[in-house]
Amino acid sequence: MPELDLRRQVLADNAVAAEALRQRFAASRTLVVNLISSPGSGKTTLLEATARELAGRLSLAAVEGDIATERDAERLRRVGLPAHQILTGGACHLDARQVARALGEAAFPPHDVLFIENVGNLVCPTSYDLGEHFKVVLLSVTEGDDKPFKYPGIFSRAAVTVISKVDLLPHVAFDLEAVREQVAVLNPEAELLLTSAVTGEGVQRWCSLLAERRAALGG
Amino acid sequence: MPELDLRRQVLADNAVAAEALRQRFAASRTLVVNLISSPGSGKTTLLEATARELAGRLSLAAVEGDIATERDAERLRRVGLPAHQILTGGACHLDARQVARALGEAAFPPHDVLFIENVGNLVCPTSYDLGEHFKVVLLSVTEGDDKPFKYPGIFSRAAVTVISKVDLLPHVAFDLEAVREQVAVLNPEAELLLTSAVTGEGVQRWCSLLAERRAALGG
Numbered sequence: 001m002p003e004l005d006l007r008r009q010v011l012a013d014n015a016v017a018a019e020a021l022r023q024r025f026a027a028s029r030t031l032v033v034n035l036i037s038s039p040g041s042g043k044t045t046l047l048e049a050t051a052r053e054l055a056g057r058l059s060l061a062a063v064e065g066d067i068a069t070e071r072d073a074e075r076l077r078r079v080g081l082p083a084h085q086i087l088t089g090g091a092c093h094l095d096a097r098q099v100a101r102a103l104g105e106a107a108f109p110p111h112d113v114l115f116i117e118n119v120g121n122l123v124c125p126t127s128y129d130l131g132e133h134f135k136v137v138l139l140s141v142t143e144g145d146d147k148p149f150k151y152p153g154i155f156s157r158a159a160v161t162v163i164s165k166v167d168l169l170p171h172v173a174f175d176l177e178a179v180r181e182q183v184a185v186l187n188p189e190a191e192l193l194l195t196s197a198v199t200g201e202g203v204q205r206w207c208s209l210l211a212e213r214r215a216a217l218g219g
Numbered sequence: 220m221p222e223l224d225l226r227r228q229v230l231a232d233n234a235v236a237a238e239a240l241r242q243r244f245a246a247s248r249t250l251v252v253n254l255i256s257s258p259g260s261g262k263t264t265l266l267e268a269t270a271r272e273l274a275g276r277l278s279l280a281a282v283e284g285d286i287a288t289e290r291d292a293e294r295l296r297r298v299g300l301p302a303h304q305i306l307t308g309g310a311c312h313l314d315a316r317q318v319a320r321a322l323g324e325a326a327f328p329p330h331d332v333l334f335i336e337n338v339g340n341l342v343c344p345t346s347y348d349l350g351e352h353f354k355v356v357l358l359s360v361t362e363g364d365d366k367p368f369k370y371p372g373i374f375s376r377a378a379v380t381v382i383s384k385v386d387l388l389p390h391v392a393f394d395l396e397a398v399r400e401q402v403a404v405l406n407p408e409a410e411l412l413l414t415s416a417v418t419g420e421g422v423q424r425w426c427s428l429l430a431e432r433r434a435a436l437g438g
Binding site for chain 2: 003006011038039040066067068069071090092094118119121122123124127140143144146147149150151152153167168171172205
């Protein structure tokens with residue numbers, strides 16, 4: 001089978017598994033968020049802050065995708081967020097079957113919101129539907145303001161763009177308006193949030209967004 | 220053909236093309252460096268500083284890999300570094316055939332050092348030999364000190380680890396010794412350099428390393 005046909009087949013198989021996940025999430029009224037970014041943009045740190053902010057209001061769980069190490073799942077468990085680590089070996093993204101298997105193994109207590117923290121990579125995770133309600137892309141201000149147009153796939157597909165580490169804005173050259181304009185071109189519907197794990201900026205707004213979207217599922 | 224066999228075939232085809240590149244580079248005594256990092260770790264910025272520092276001492280050229288946009292090649296041309304942009308479309312890494320084609324199209328003037336700036340990605344570019352003399356991995360201090368063990372493939376294969384943006388160390392939690400220890404475990408032979416494009420720290424040492432390795436090729 002030539003490479004392109006094989007890729008189509010892999011994505012078609014993934015779509016079937018993603019649809020099964022979507023039905024499962026709909027039945028349990030679980031809001032599912034697929035977090036995608038470069039390595040080190042602050043996905044796990046945002047989830048730590050989210051767990052603290054939403055404690056007692058919404059119940060959370062997380063599936064963590066990494067090439068190697070259990071570090072991220074351990075970090076989340078330390079803040080009371082049940083987390084299951086998927087080790088992909090060499091693979092540069094999660095797929096829907098891995099997520100289904102992880103949910104079977106994790107046996108999470110009932111939860112309102114499931115976070116799927118993808119492998120740190122702005123490219124590969126973009127094409128793989130994990131049955132989520134929406135994708136979130138994180139871009140830290142230290143990565144530069146040229147990234148949306150350089151990685152248009154994820155910025156056009158993410159319902160929410162989180163600009164993270166805004167506490168570092170005074171120390172780096174980062175044109176926030178340029179990023180806003182690129183995101184508006186790629187995805188006019190996208191919400192753009194600014195966050196800082198250091199100052200706490202934006203965390204409440206992010207959590208309100210999650211609470212509203214979870215409430216919209218009813219139940 | 221099952222997925223794993225196809226991947227083996229793709230890598231075998233790449234190895235053939237990489238070997239042809241290696242012979243070509245040996246014949247022209249061109250030192251070839253394959254730069255790999257997350258998006259926004261400072262690969263292009265390091266090359267800009269390198270062009271300024273080495274002006275009049277070594278002649279340089281660069282092949283730039285990106286999903287989209289010609290921005291990086293344009294940045295390098297502005298500092299007098301002949302650069303050719305490869306747009307990979309969706310692909311998350313460069314392969315040896317793309318590099319061969321780019322060299323044909325670019326028709327660079329004779330040069331001592333060729334930089335191949337890979338697509339911003341810590342995972343996919345790791346397995347693809349581009350006929351280079353050595354790989355360099357960049358890790359900016361804002362990405363966190365857990366990255367070598369989370370992305371062991373590239374840190375074990377890179378002859379040089381560049382810790383970039385060290386001017387931001389006072390503003391972020393980054394344990395340099397922890398990184399040193401991880402790199403030492405993964406690759407005891409690796410050289411570790413600290414750089415800052417803002418203060419210029421480490422740029423001379425990096426350029427000396429390039430000059431020494433180029434001199435070792437003779438000619």
